[in-house]
Amino acid sequence: MLRPMANVYAVIMAGGAGTRFWPASRSRRPKQLLALGGGDEPLLAATVRRLSPLVPAERVLVVTGEHLADATIAALPGVSRDRILCEPAPRNTAPCIAWASATIERLDPDAVVMVLPSDHFISDESRFREVLARAIASAEGGRVTTVGIVPTRPETGYGYIEVGRDLGGQAKEVARFVEKPDRARAEAFLAGGTHLWNAGMFFFQARAMTALVAQHLPDLAAGVAKIAAAASDGKEAETVREIFPTLPSVSIDHGVMEKASGLAVVPGDFGWNDVGSWQSAWELGDKDGSQNALDADAVAVDAKGNLVRVLGEAKGKKVVALVGVEDLVVVDTDDALLVIPRDRAQDVRLVIEALKAGGKKELL
Amino acid sequence: MLRPMANVYAVIMAGGAGTRFWPASRSRRPKQLLALGGGDEPLLAATVRRLSPLVPAERVLVVTGEHLADATIAALPGVSRDRILCEPAPRNTAPCIAWASATIERLDPDAVVMVLPSDHFISDESRFREVLARAIASAEGGRVTTVGIVPTRPETGYGYIEVGRDLGGQAKEVARFVEKPDRARAEAFLAGGTHLWNAGMFFFQARAMTALVAQHLPDLAAGVAKIAAAASDGKEAETVREIFPTLPSVSIDHGVMEKASGLAVVPGDFGWNDVGSWQSAWELGDKDGSQNALDADAVAVDAKGNLVRVLGEAKGKKVVALVGVEDLVVVDTDDALLVIPRDRAQDVRLVIEALKAGGKKELL
Numbered sequence: 216m217l218r219p220m221a222n223v224y225a226v227i228m229a230g231g232a233g234t235r236f237w238p239a240s241r242s243r244r245p246k247q248l249l250a251l252g253g254g255d256e257p258l259l260a261a262t263v264r265r266l267s268p269l270v271p272a273e274r275v276l277v278v279t280g281e282h283l284a285d286a287t288i289a290a291l292p293g294v295s296r297d298r299i300l301c302e303p304a305p306r307n308t309a310p311c312i313a314w315a316s317a318t319i320e321r322l323d324p325d326a327v328v329m330v331l332p333s334d335h336f337i338s339d340e341s342r343f344r345e346v347l348a349r350a351i352a353s354a355e356g357g358r359v360t361t362v363g364i365v366p367t368r369p370e371t372g373y374g375y376i377e378v379g380r381d382l383g384g385q386a387k388e389v390a391r392f393v394e395k396p397d398r399a400r401a402e403a404f405l406a407g408g409t410h411l412w413n414a415g416m417f418f419f420q421a422r423a424m425t426a427l428v429a430q431h432l433p434d435l436a437a438g439v440a441k442i443a444a445a446a447s448d449g450k451e452a453e454t455v456r457e458i459f460p461t462l463p464s465v466s467i468d469h470g471v472m473e474k475a476s477g478l479a480v481v482p483g484d485f486g487w488n489d490v491g492s493w494q495s496a497w498e499l500g501d502k503d504g505s506q507n508a509l510d511a512d513a514v515a516v517d518a519k520g521n522l523v524r525v526l527g528e529a530k531g532k533k534v535v536a537l538v539g540v541e542d543l544v545v546v547d548t549d550d551a552l553l554v555i556p557r558d559r560a561q562d563v564r565l566v567i568e569a570l571k572a573g574g575k576k577e578l579l
Numbered sequence: 580m581l582r583p584m585a586n587v588y589a590v591i592m593a594g595g596a597g598t599r600f601w602p603a604s605r606s607r608r609p610k611q612l613l614a615l616g617g618g619d620e621p622l623l624a625a626t627v628r629r630l631s632p633l634v635p636a637e638r639v640l641v642v643t644g645e646h647l648a649d650a651t652i653a654a655l656p657g658v659s660r661d662r663i664l665c666e667p668a669p670r671n672t673a674p675c676i677a678w679a680s681a682t683i684e685r686l687d688p689d690a691v692v693m694v695l696p697s698d699h700f701i702s703d704e705s706r707f708r709e710v711l712a713r714a715i716a717s718a719e720g721g722r723v724t725t726v727g728i729v730p731t732r733p734e735t736g737y738g739y740i741e742v743g744r745d746l747g748g749q750a751k752e753v754a755r756f757v758e759k760p761d762r763a764r765a766e767a768f769l770a771g772g773t774h775l776w777n778a779g780m781f782f783f784q785a786r787a788m789t790a791l792v793a794q795h796l797p798d799l800a801a802g803v804a805k806i807a808a809a810a811s812d813g814k815e816a817e818t819v820r821e822i823f824p825t826l827p828s829v830s831i832d833h834g835v836m837e838k839a840s841g842l843a844v845v846p847g848d849f850g851w852n853d854v855g856s857w858q859s860a861w862e863l864g865d866k867d868g869s870q871n872a873l874d875a876d877a878v879a880v881d882a883k884g885n886l887v888r889v890l891g892e893a894k895g896k897k898v899v900a901l902v903g904v905e906d907l908v909v910v911d912t913d914d915a916l917l918v919i920p921r922d923r924a925q926d927v928r929l930v931i932e933a934l935k936a937g938g939k940k941e942l943l
Contacts, residue, residue: 238898238900514930514933514934514937516926516929516930516933517926517929525916529913529914532914533913533914533915533916534602534914534915534916534934534939534942535915535916535917535918536601536602536915536916536917536918536919536930536933536934537918537919538917538918538919538920538923538926538927538929538930539919539920539923539926540907540918540919540920543904543918545916545918547911547916549893549897550893550896550897550898551897551898551899551900552889552897552898552899552900552909552911552916553899553900553902554899554900554901554902554904554907554909554918555900555901555902555903555904556902556903556904559902559903562880562881562902562903563902565880565881565902566878566880566900566902569878569880569900570878570898570900573878575898578898
């Protein structure tokens with residue numbers, strides 16, 4: 216079941232901006248290029264590596280921003296440069312996916328495409344690939360398919376997928392997509408067992424996506440057709456630079472998925488973490504007996520539940536000493552140091568706003 | 580009254596160890612070499628500078644440890660090298676003061692000596708010199724004299740001086756020295772108005788100190804006499820290295836002052852701060868509207884009462900961002916970063932102990 220499937224391609228969406236992991240993340244070093252899952256492996260490299268038993272690197276396309284091209288190539292030594300698609304401007308996920316899918320359709324008109332985020336963490340990679348294989352099988356059967364994460368808490372920060380009737384092969388019909396719920400609804404979803412988290416993973420025949428985009432986003436379809444025509448003439452790069460920034464900026468969820476019918480969803484329970492903030496990095500980190508996720512050289516006295524990360528020149532050299540503090544995030548880089556409570560980790564954006572207002576663009 | 584007095588010499592005790600201001604202070608960069616009073620002026624340099632209208636640099640002796648000689652000379656461009664006395668080993672304050680006083684007595688048998696700590700902060704320097712002049716006048720009259728600080732809080736961390744009858748010239752007799760009190764006694768001292776803080780400032784005729792040491796600490800007197808004899812033969816350095824480490828390790832308070840009679844004290848109210856911990860550094864720092872004492876480049880969002888200091892290579896370059904934290908001390912250096920609540924600032928010593936236990940001597 217887990218043999219490589221010759222007509223299956225992966226599209227890794229790696230265009231994220233670097234704000235929630237400031238000061239580690241920057242506009243030119245966004246989250247997917249950081250080793251937030253532990254060790255020294257960037258999240259993007261882990262994403263490609265864990266796919267490899269199913270989809271070898273030569274059938275992986277990575278879509279990123281032009282300004283991230285060099286760093287993305289450097290993070291993925293196994294992926295050749297012509298498999299990196301560079302967006303000249305961010306246009307949300309629908310143009311990204313439509314362009315990548317059309318590119319794959321030219322390589323193989325019968326291709327099945329899986330679209331995956333580049334910046335998530337998965338603890339059970341073997342189980343993950345089993346779920347992917349089921350989703351691919353569902354897509355091969357003709358249904359646009361997604362993988363929904365089995366909720367483990369009443370999360371109000373994600374969109375949900377309500378599941379409908381059973382379709383066999385552990386796939387179920389998508390009853391509807393549900394916007395981020397309030398706390399009461401999130402608790403009901405968790406208790407009810409019929410809602411899954413939308414993790415932005417999609418599986419489809421390339422030609423089916425072409426048809427859906429033509430049906431629901433005709434302007435996008437026309438733009439992608441122009442790019443495809445230019446690609447046949449060897450002029451793709453110039454045309455992308457001209458056309459891509461004019462494409463409608465819309466998400467694949469709103470632009471296509473929520474309007475399409477007959478979608479399938481396969482539930483996934485493989486230790487998924489969207490690594491959404493420093494709070495998630497703490498959750499994923501190795502901890503001492505006082506729940507501190509520290510660098511090797513840290514000294515913690517009467518300190519509990521803290522995350523410490525030293526990056527840049529001082530990594531592995533600098534000692535961080537914590538005394539009498541709890542549940543803090545301390546992140547040190549060459550030119551910036553952040554101290555914030557874990558439960559306010561989302562408010563890193565306030566620092567970004569203050570730096571923007573102060574004209575400190577070199578720190579963003 | 581404030582003209583320079585030709586026979587008045589100052590001894591600055593600058594042998595402190597660097598623990599309470601870790602990671603800024605280290606064994607080779609103790610507190611007196613740090614600019615903890617603001618600006619870029621080390622506390623030691625400020626000590627010499629604010630004396631200069633009374634005592635010019637050529638009549639200032641600085642006693643420090645051998646390992647601190649170069650850094651001490653570098654911090655005091657106006658003081659010549661032969662005015663720096665280097666202790667080969669720390670022996671508390673009595674040997675330091677006896678040696679320095681004997682050295683001055685050789686230069687001028689009629690000298691009056693003032694002994695001052697090197698690592699305190701004084702906000703009203705003009706008032707400070709007025710008080711010193713009174714203490715000098717008292718010492719010139721033959722009494723060993725001290726300056727006692729008028730208490731501003733029920734401090735339990737200092738020794739006190741109980742004042743007796745009035746001696747004229749704003750000097751009073753020392754009734755007795757009092758050990759660090761408990762909270763209730765400290766409150767009674769504050770309310771009573773007859774107790775002053777012992778700040779370790781002493782004023783005396785050099786020959787009077789020689790007599791007191793001979794009377795109360797004969798072993799010390801004998802050792803200092805050997806050093807003095809060697810100095811006359813131009814062999815002081817070798818003899819100090821041989822003799823000094825064998826001298827009794829005792830404080831001038833216990834060894835001499837508490838045993839002597841007829842001592843005088845002049846009350847001082849000149850904005851004194853002993854800069855005892857990072858808490859004091861916060862008290863002395865320039866603060867924003869939220870009581871944060873920050874470096875210029877810091878970003879504080881919903882943050883109150885914090886102290887931030889960046890030292891070393893990153894000074895003036897690195898941005899420190901605080902979000903949602905209160906009353907923290909954050910000190911960043913090239914090789915160490917400290918995060919500790921202000922009200923636990925004394926517990927920096929726990930970090931020192933942990934680093935010692937971990938064999939990290941290079942950080943001490």
